[in-house]
Amino acid sequence: MDSGPGVLRQLDREWERIGGSARGRVALRRWAESEPAIVGMRSLAEVVERINERGNPKGSDAMLLALVRVAATEDLAARTVLQAMMPSVKNLTVKFCTCGAWCPEETAAVVAAAMWERIRSYPIERRPAKVAANLTLDTRQRVWRTGYKQVHGRLPRSKAA
16 A cells, blocks of 8 residues: 555555544535435445445446545545545556656656546536546546646647647
8 A cells, every 4th residue: 555656655644544534424424415326335435445346336436426526526525536546546657657757756746636636627417437437547648648748848739630
């Protein structure tokens, strides 16, 4: 769990405090009033574990979609989604470390920030399914474009143009 750049370790350590906190349990009960997919969850850590559990993609997707809806206005819900997406954040960080735009620590910060922004602005109406895949792909695209601009001084030309 404590592998990778410092910002990712800090996020994991922060989650250790948040995941089972009383504040998180209170928020979870409040969110469950309008989001049936998370009813019965006892902690934010349990929600993240369930989302990342293999073998129930539809259930995971429903829980993630419920949290993304809440995350548009609630920081704690957005932080919970970010933690659920940490495997993708870490994977993207490793992939982009060699792009030449940033050092590993900066890469981790750029990837985490891009994921956070996408979580907060996710287009629920247009893309209500495969939320984890869409968050990952959108983040990858954002980081790639940012890195390309950093290295080349401009954004890549569109293939459609």
